[in-house]
Amino acid sequence: MSRQPTLRDVAEKAGVAVSTASRALTRPGRISAHTTERVRAAADALGYTPSASARALSSGRTTTVALVVPDVTNPFYFGLVRGTGARLREGGYVQVLVDTEESAEAEARALVGLRGTVDGAVLAASRLTDARLAELAADLPIVAVNRTSPSLAAPSVLIDTPSGLVQALEHLASLGHRRVAYASGPRTSWSDRRRQAALHPAAERLGLDVTVLGPYAPVRTAGPAAADAAVQAGVTAVVAFNDLLAFGILERLDARGVDVPAQLSVVGCDDVFGADLVRPALTTVASPMERAGRLAADLLISRLEGTGPSTGFGTEPAVLPTHLVIRASTGPAPA
Template structure:
């Protein structure tokens, strides 16, 4: 979305200047400047007249006008699907630190798990940033590819052809989790699925299926569930109905909600059911019991994405040779996983097993 411009008698379309605002409001340019930059130094009636003229002329302050003229704002948009999810805290911290060191400002956008909102905000805010980092984008591959052709972007936790990306390898971590659970004697594992629009959700499920075949373990997928703690109750009930002895949850927030529901139903973790989360967010080790989960270099992902994007934006730099980076994950074993129960518990229904 480009700023609206006002036509002038000389036949050109140009942004209004401070002098234009002053002329339209019948004051000196210096007075107009004071009213817009230091309102307290101008009386209310005059200030309101100047502000009204600025609005009507779509006046853009000099700093913004220079950015629009040069095409550079030195601002980077960072889009996350849920700003309240602790997983994104590390990414936001990593991008913020790296951008600050490079003299850039971070524009943080919460897309609320909505692909439509994500797409809309990218269009609406386009004049305000030089490039964007999309953390766990909910856009389709086709839309993301088209976007990359128009806007310098780097995606985190998303691999799409033609799009620079930083991939946190949670699928490999899921395979580690399956091996861990199989070694404890579990022969049936449920995957508590995350949002259908999540690219990483599907990759984790596929990794679980591959590993389950290797370890000769039965698998079942339940959900999808919102990647939030409140959805844990429904996820826990679905796992119990499936009759499995172990579960891998889409993320830690969902797993933490499941722990609470298991307690409500008198199900012991890990004696009756073992549970694995994903992300190792702040608080995962404070749960009761502490959560076995996949640990990832989340803050590093943010820093790497910024470095990759800024290299693309620097016209004086050599062409970017690296379009993708993969960061490894590892399984952190805590008390929420243990040996499979020798016999089914009365809390777990064996009906409905796939």
């Protein structure tokens, strides 16, 4: 045929009604085995493939899963995209990517709009309040990455960046630093709140004076303001919310003639592509994002297919460890 074959073409070739052909292809148990075989043979001969929308209408399943991220341009999420995509393909699902541009409102609109068009979603670094997230998760199967709450009846995968932050503080303390700044992330970041909760007890234990700067957007262009604030605060080291912010800090310090690390040490978080290519190479906390993506997708598939454990309230999150990668952007505190 010179055009894409339709269900009507299949029905005509098999000598049955269109409704019978539809049932034979989507609900074969309702049609005799002989008729089902004849319709399927006609479909194979014509090269007919049911559309995704038709399959969804007949089965209630789309075999499509959304990956919802705050910023598709942030390389932190590249590993997550790769990990979820690989596991979903193995499970027979198609992945669609949704960018919410660091907006809680856009995230909520996306989750509402996805109902009925996807089977479920992997939701990364949600910016929603606990109450709103729990409300939306009640209408769409999700697995959350870097977010959980007591009211969220859904599985979650957490990256243990708070312990990575503590490792960074221990590293700086071992180099003789006593005055350290933390360039914080967005106010809506649940991960940032976890890090700040770990920051102060660790600083007290290590004898560090920690100044919290910000909040800052987790982008390179926010780095110059954070760098200026760190210089103004008189600290000898700054730990950034993420690597993109740290890249901007390094650029601004270089422009101001501040030697890194002789005058000011810089630490990032995530170990994204390029962290070892900037100069000086960035000391940073490495996060296993591809592994997190595979695990999140696996949990979602198990939930969709009813093969996983209970996902009711109180479900314990899966926690993945992080580690500090020491490079040239940190050094002994200036005398």
